[in-house]
Amino acid sequence: MTAIASFAGRRILIGVCGGIAVYKLCEVVSQLVQAGAEVRVILTAGAERFIAPFSFSTLCRHPAYTDADFWSARHGRPLHIELGEWAEVMLIAPLTANTLAKLRYGQADNLLTNTVLATTAPLLLAPAMNTDMWLQPIVQENWQVLRSRPQTLGLEPGSGRLACDRVGSGRLPEPIAILAGLESLLWTQGQADLQGLKILVNAGGTREFLDPVRFIGNPSSGRMGVMLAIAAQHRGAQVQLIHAPLTNIEPGLLTSLDRQAVVSTEELAEAMIAATPIADWVLLAAAVGDVRPELRSHQKLSKAELPASLPLQLLPDIAAQLSQQRYPNQKLIGFAAQTGEILEPAIAKLQRKGLDAIIANAIDQPGQGFGSATNAAIALRPDGSSQPLGFRSKLSLAHAILDFVKNL
Known part of the structure; x- marks a missing residue:
């Protein structure tokens, strides 16, 4: 709630x-x-x-x-x-x-x-x-x-x-x-200040399957991305949400959203590349996997068949791909979920991927982890300047993020 x-x-x-x-x-x-x-x-x-x-x-x-x-x-x-x-x-x-x-x-x-x-x-x-x-x-x-x-x-x-x-x-x-x-x-206060904008949001945690019942994934619920989509819609934007599996999201929050469900990083990349050309803003809130098992079995592996070591294959970097093919006047905003020191790795990610800004948050702090109803974040620009966005509900934080992006 x-x-x-x-x-x-x-x-x-x-x-x-x-x-x-x-x-x-x-x-x-x-x-x-x-x-x-x-x-x-x-x-x-x-x-x-x-x-x-x-x-x-x-x-x-x-x-x-x-x-x-x-x-x-x-x-x-x-x-x-x-x-x-x-x-x-x-x-x-x-x-x-x-x-x-x-x-x-x-x-x-x-x-x-x-x-x-x-x-x-x-x-x-x-x-x-x-x-x-x-x-x-x-x-x-x-x-x-x-x-x-x-x-x-x-x-x-x-x-x-x-x-x-x-x-x-x-x-x-x-x-x-x-x-x-x-x-x-x-x-x-009822201002539809994003009316006329097309905003693309991704959300959720991708899954890379070893067999039909086992996968490499992460505990992202997708709530932050869903709240970004809802906040933008409430402010008059035309919103498309592309999401990996969502967990513990109340169905009543999703009924009004134009959304497309995917599972893996490759599926998410394909959907994002197809949807990006018409987007004014692209908000990359999904927790995207970096690796997948090199081999995937189409049948459940028995315990005896499980490999002692699991060779992994790097997955495409969606943010970097979208940055390389960005369209004129398009804003590309990344997200960095970090533990420990959050600013240095977030700035490095922002510069490495060529983003317009990045939203960094510490997932190892109380009330700020995956699946929580609340969050806190720091918005970072390419010049190294930052703006704390405070601790609040994820919907209110989504509005604070949209305010920040609008003023970029």
């Missing part, structure tokens, strides 16, 4: 609309509160038909608001003004076709829609509805207009079996994807 420190002390306002997917919002609120966020919840009249306000007030340790509160005289200032000014970021989910249409046209006939007009906070939209409703041309038109507005991030619904038994698009994004969207908005 998203690292806890990212939400500590942040003020998050959640608008809940009427739909069976409201149960997923309970998980979102629970995770935010456990992470130290201050959470307030507004329910529409439709949402109250699916879930009691008491459920959310229990989870967020604060009364949940309904239209009855909107029309009550017990508040000193108008409630929608107070809530709108209080919020640092606002989420509306599950966004229904009705509320989507109201937001597009600026209608304000309940507490939620009035609060949207009264806030300057960035807005995260997560729709959910029947597939045929979602695919209606007018709904799609409303969605495209609304998500293109400044300070607005729209999460595309997922696909699968819906509550109406229809199989198709319209599922509410998973809680982990909603949390990632909120974390991104807290960083970017």
